Every structure is written in C-alpha cells, then in structure tokens.
Amino acid sequence: MKRILLALGILIGFHSLAFSQALPSSSLWKNQRGSTLEVFFVEPSGSFQGQFINRAAGFTCQGTPFPAVGTIKNTSIAFSVSFVPCASYATWYGLLNGNIMKTPLIILFVPPKGPPLKVHETDVFTRVR
Ligand code: BTN
Numbered sequence: 001m002k003r004i005l006l007a008l009g010i011l012i013g014f015h016s017l018a019f020s021q022a023l024p025s026s027s028l029w030k031n032q033r034g035s036t037l038e039v040f041f042v043e044p045s046g047s048f049q050g051q052f053i054n055r056a057a058g059f060t061c062q063g064t065p066f067p068a069v070g071t072i073k074n075t076s077i078a079f080s081v082s083f084v085p086c087a088s089y090a091t092w093y094g095l096l097n098g099n100i101m102k103t104p105l106i107i108l109f110v111p112p113k114g115p116p117l118k119v120h121e122t123d124v125f126t127r128v129r
Pocket of ligand 1 (some may be wrong): 001033052055056058059060061083086088089090105106109120123
C-alpha cells in the first residue's frame, strides 16, 4: 500500500512539474509587437492568471495592464484578455515550445453600432523572464 501511495505521489509530482516547466509561475513573455504577458500563478490543474499589457501599434488600450486568464495542458495553451474600455476581447491559442509560444489569436471588437467584428492574427511570444 505504501509503495502504491509513493508511486502515486511521484506521478502527481511529475504532472505538476510538467506544468510548471512549460509555463512557470512568475514568468514574463513578450510578443513581436512589444506587448507582454506576465504569468502570476499556474495552478496544478493548468489554469493560470496573469496580466497583459498591449503595446501593439495600431491598437487602442495601450500601456495599461489587463487581467489575463488561461489554461495550459502539456504544451497546449489558450488565454484571454478582455479590453473592457476598448470594447474588445482577445483569445490566443497555440503551442509552447521551450521559450517560444506561437499563438494564433482572435480579436472580437464590439462597435457601438452593428455586429461584432472578428479579426484573426498571430502573435509569437518569447520568454524574457
Ligand atoms: C483593441 O484595440 O482592440 C484593444 C487592444 C487589442 C490589442 C491586440 S490583442 C492581440 C494583438 N496582440 C497584441 O499584442 N496586441 C493586439
């Protein structure tokens, strides 16, 4: 019985370690537009919280931190940011490969009139901390 519990403990430990290695808590990621994703805390389940600062030319809501929430399973990642004052919502989804995260993304912009606009782009994040 003790051996089974020990084996289970080791397995759970490795599982948690896998998450923390792919996307560590307190890590900082910068994309090709100069925007940053700071990951505050990654839970053992893979869900994480952080903040995103947009510095991309041609976009609004620049230089202000917005909450980011996401989930990671092995190397597969998805996270979202609601840019409330700018009436837009972005979701990134992709794969982590060491210090590089290539994430296609969707931005949904809700204009004062008419239906929401959907834009598809891609960001590439590099881990800087
Ligand atoms: C807006 O103007 O709609 C609000 C800011 C959106 C910034 C987008 S989110 C995806 C893309 N990657 C960035 O780093 N910034 C833009």
